[in-house]
Amino acid sequence: DIQMTQSPSSLSVSVGDRVTITCRASQGISNSLAWYQQKPGKAPKLLVYAASRCESGVPSRFSGSGSGTDYTLTISSLQPEDFATYYCQQYYSTPPTFGQGTKVEIK
Amino acid sequence: EVQLVDSGGGLVKPGGSLRLSCAASGFTFSTYSLNWVRQAPGKGLEWVSSISSSSKYIYYADSVKGRFTITRDNAKNSLYLQMNNLRAEDTAVYYCARDRGGDSYWYFDLWGRGTLVTVSS
Numbered sequence: 176d177i178q179m180t181q182s183p184s185s186l187s188v189s190v191g192d193r194v195t196i197t198c199r200a201s202q203g204i205s206n207s208l209a210w211y212q213q214k215p216g217k218a219p220k221l222l223v224y225a226a227s228r229c230e231s232g233v234p235s236r237f238s239g240s241g242s243g244t245d246y247t248l249t250i251s252s253l254q255p256e257d258f259a260t261y262y263c264q265q266y267y268s269t270p271p272t273f274g275q276g277t278k279v280e281i282k
Numbered sequence: 283e284v285q286l287v288d289s290g291g292g293l294v295k296p297g298g299s300l301r302l303s304c305a306a307s308g309f310t311f312s313t314y315s316l317n318w319v320r321q322a323p324g325k326g327l328e329w330v331s332s333i334s335s336s337s338k339y340i341y342y343a344d345s346v347k348g349r350f351t352i353t354r355d356n357a358k359n360s361l362y363l364q365m366n367n368l369r370a371e372d373t374a375v376y377y378c379a380r381d382r383g384g385d386s387y388w389y390f391d392l393w394g395r396g397t398l399v400t401v402s403s
Contacts, residue, residue, distance in 0.1 A: 209389040211327075218377055218393035219319075219327065230382075230391065262327055266388035270343050273327040 177201050177265050181274035187282040194250040196277045198263035203243050207267035210239055210248045213276075214259045222261075223248065253279070284308035284392060288378045291397030298368050298401070304361040304378030304394055312336075312356040315381035317390060318363050320374035320399075330376070331363065335385045346372075368401045375399075 178201035188194055198208065206226035211219040221230045223239035226246055236251040250257055258281055263274040290302040304316070318330040331352040332341045340352055351364040361378050375396040382391035 207388075213327075218396055219390075220393075221382065221389065221391045224382060224389050264327070264389060269341055269388070271329045271388045273329070276326045 176270055177204065177268055177272055179263055179265055179272050179274040181261075181263055181277050183277060184275065185278040185280060187280045188253055189282045190253055190255055192253045194253050194257075194279060196248045196261055196263075196279075198241075198246045198248070198274050200244045200246075200265055200267075204265045204267035206242060207265055208239070208241070208246050209264045209266065210237075211262045211264065212257075212259045213262065219262065250279075286378050286380065286392055286394035288376065288394035288397045291376065291399045293400045293402065294368055295403050296369060296401055299364070299366045300368065300399060302363040302365065302376055302378075302397060302399070306359045306361070306380075309380075309392075311359040313384055315339075315385050315387070316354060316361045317379045317381065318352065318361075318376055319379050319390070319393075320372075320376045321396075322371075322374045325374075328374075332381075332386075332388075333361070339386065365399070368399075370401050373399060373401045 180199045208226045210223040213219040222233050227239045238249050240247050260276045260278045262276050288304045294300050315334045317332045333352045349367045353362045377396045378394040379390035380392040381387040
């Protein structure tokens with residue numbers, strides 16, 4: 176199975192800050208990477224797929240990048256509604272696997 | 283409205299069985315692969331099982347293989363997960379989730395609200 180490692184596990188930030196979350200795969204995944212946002216008690220929400228394609232309706236402050244084994248989710252200017260846990264997921268090979276999550280908290 | 287509504291969770295003893303259901307509406311159910319993804323309390327996401335649009339292709343995580351069975355009924359727009367020989371480590375919120383774009387895309391754009399399965403004596 177491909178292992179996905181996110182960093183950091185958590186971060187404390189302020190509204191308006193730029194946030195960068197990284198995800199490293201244990202082998203190359205050819206941009207087969209998705210990012211999700213999950214708020215407490217809610218289902219995950221798809222933000223980005225194919226490493227850099229934003230899902231319809233996702234605010235433009237969210238962007239994804241990367242290649243090979245290393246990928247990044249960036250929030251250009253954090254808004255109050257963005258405080259949540261973020262997960263990466265590879266779908267290059269079966270089984271699809273998720274990172275352990277990055278919790279974005281209010282400073 | 284495009285939605286998935288999962289149900290069937292509850293408290294069950296170790297070794298017991300439970301059947302989860304997921305009712306779909308608002309989209310052409312028969313053209314999408316469907317999945318179950320679970321989340322143990324306070325933990326991350328774990329993919330459990332997938333079934334293709336026609337039920338031709340079925341996949342399971344190693345942790346549930348031989349104990350769980352995924353099925354679907356396209357006439358009823360419904361997805362199921364039969365869970366047998368349940369263990370404490372199966373305790374989780376179970377989500378049904380739709381493949382984005384159709385068949386075997388393996389990332390998920392529509393999720394149910396989740397149903398809690400608790401395995402405890």
